[in-house]
Amino acid sequence: MMGFLIFLLLSVFFFSQGYAQEPETYFRYKEPQFLYEEKCSKCHTLERVFAEPKTEDEWRICVSLMRKKNKFWITEKEGKRIVDEIIGIRKDRVGPFPQxxxxxxxxxxxxxxxxxxxxxxxxxxxxxxxxxxxxxxxxxxxxxxxxxxxxxxxxxxxxxxxxxxxxxxxxxxxxxxxxxxxxxxxxxxxxxxxxxxxxxxxxxxxxxxxxxxxxxxxxxxxxxxxxxxxxxxxxxxxxxxxx
Ligand code: HEC
Ligand code: HEC
Ligand code: HEC
Structure with a gap:
């Protein structure tokens, strides 16, 4: 019994070592990196979300409007995080949109x-x-x-x-x-x-x-x-x- 346990522990150890040497994402299902990727891509595509730039204020308003479409899907806290992500990461989509x-x-x-x-x-x-x-x-x-x-x-x-x-x-x-x-x-x-x-x-x-x-x-x-x-x-x- 003990022998078997040790064998098990060792194999887990070696397996995890081997695994760690693989490229990071090799075995893994690719998790969405940002919250907005998961939360904003269900009722429409992300392509639609980023079709045109918005100012920071407009993004805040937009996300709060989107939260109202289904209150349970995006909580207030998640909404804040999404705004931060968009403003911080998608700088290409932050700004005035003259058209x-x-x-x-x-x-x-x-x-x-x-x-x-x-x-x-x-x-x-x-x-x-x-x-x-x-x-x-x-x-x-x-x-x-x-x-x-x-x-x-x-x-x-x-x-x-x-x-x-x-x-x-x-x-x-x-x-x-x-x-x-x-x-x-x-x-x-x-x-x-x-x-x-x-x-x-x-x-x-x-x-x-x-x-x-x-x-x-x-x-x-x-x-x-x-x-x-x-x-x-x-x-x-x-x-x-x-x-
Ligand atoms: C429960 C469904 C739903 C979810 C979830 C959702 N949207 Fe929307 N979205 C809509 C609908 C419906 C429209 C069509 C326009 C309208 O009714 O306001 C829309 C339109 C938009 C538009 C185009 C209109 C505009 O304001 O420029 C943007 C941008 C947008 N959504 C961004 C987002 C973002 C960012 C998220 C994640 C925080 C999100 N959506 C999540 C339903 C949703
Ligand atoms: C009149 C109410 C009603 C509307 C409108 C409705 N559903 Fe449903 N839906 C149900 C009910 C009731 C069940 C459970 C049926 C069952 O479990 O066999 C269900 C089950 C489901 C399921 C799980 C079963 C499956 O086939 O995987 C999905 C997914 C689903 N609905 C998607 C949708 C989508 C997408 C729409 C809009 C196009 C929609 N529903 C509109 C009442 C509705
Ligand atoms: C006076 C009534 C009327 C007005 C106004 C109208 N339509 Fe139509 N439309 C029709 C009728 C009738 C049909 C079906 C017969 C046909 O296909 O021509 C139709 C069919 C269509 C179709 C499907 C047929 C196809 O071409 O594939 C499209 C798309 C369309 N209309 C687009 C428009 C657009 C865009 C406008 C505005 C510029 C418009 N309609 C204004 C009467 C109208």
Whole structure:
């Protein structure tokens, strides 16, 4: 018995020595290095978070707004730490952002002109190139020329080219909050990873679940696609290629 224990201790010792000589991360699952990587990458991508710079004050306001989206997911203390991390580490993203006003004005114009006949999600459903956006906007203008001024057209096209993807991320994030987290403890959703196929299956179940409990259709087809796209980006795993 004693012999076995000593053997065990020795082998643990040698194993740990051997292990220590390996490169640091060799055996290990790569932990997120910063808190924001984990906490800010679930309802939207980190790419969205850092899409444009903000001043220190704006980051503080932003993080406190994000905490309110789900109070249990980011505590006050964690919020403070995240602000410190961003201000200290992501210096490239701290500062004034002069284009903001221009985008805000263009967004108002877009909402006013383009959401009269259908939802935003219908419009943002897929990535389009500049040429495709030009074609779409002109085609839509021809549907109702009286709604559009000539000078609106280039503004709308430019806005969609530059901000289409970003706006889609925001809409998907909103859906995550309003259409998923509403029914769930955060850990049921935000800590789960699935393949694209499994997410599609899961959301189909959720659709049925919601129809039974809330007595209404919870996702349109476009929303369904949008939320799966988001989940695959933020909480996806490679398809398993089991035979
Ligand atoms: C529970 C979901 C959720 C979490 C967690 C979350 N966000 Fe958001 N985020 C949203 C939603 C929804 C939007 C879309 C715009 C809106 O509704 O405010 C958004 C938009 C944003 C934007 C773009 C709008 C802006 O203010 O410039 C930034 C930047 C952002 N989030 C940063 C963060 C950061 C930093 C964290 C981590 C501290 C975080 N988000 C965590 C839901 C979330
Ligand atoms: C007068 C009503 C009306 C307005 C205003 C309108 N649309 Fe549409 N839109 C439609 C109709 C009808 C369809 C479906 C028929 C079609 O595809 O042309 C549609 C479909 C779409 C589609 C999906 C079809 C495709 O092209 O892939 C997109 C994207 C779109 N609209 C974008 C826009 C944008 C961007 C604006 C603002 C510049 C806009 N719409 C304004 C009526 C409108
Ligand atoms: C009407 C309420 C409701 C809505 C809305 C809802 N869920 Fe669910 N969800 C449930 C219930 C109830 C369960 C438990 C079902 C079970 O355990 O079989 C569940 C279970 C889950 C699970 C764990 C089971 C699994 O398949 O891994 C995940 C993940 C999940 N939901 C994700 C989501 C996502 C993502 C959304 C938004 C697209 C969402 N849910 C919207 C009620 C809801």
């Amino acid at each position: 903001k006003k221009k985008y805000e004005d263009a967004q108002l114009l877009f909402i006013d002109r383009c959401t009269k006949c259908h939802t935003v999600i219908r419009i943002l459903n897929k990535d389009r190139t500049r040429e495709e956006w030009e074609e779409t906007v002109l085609r839509m203008r021809d549907n109702a020329p009286e709604l559009f001024l000539e000078e609106d057209i280039p503004t709308l096209i430019e806005y969609l080219v530059e901000r289409g993807r970003i706006m889609r991320d925001d809409v998907a994030a909103q859906m995550m909050v309003e259409k998923c987290i509403i029914c769930h403890e955060y850990d049921r959703i935000l800590l789960v990873q699935k393949s694209k196929e499994d997410w599609a299956k899961c959301i189909t179940d959720m659709r049925t679940e919601a129809r039974e409990r809330l007595k209404k259709d919870w996702f349109t087809r476009d929303e369904f696609k949008l939320i799966i796209d988001l989940l695959v980006k933020t909480q996806g795993i490679e398809e398993s290629h089991s035979p």
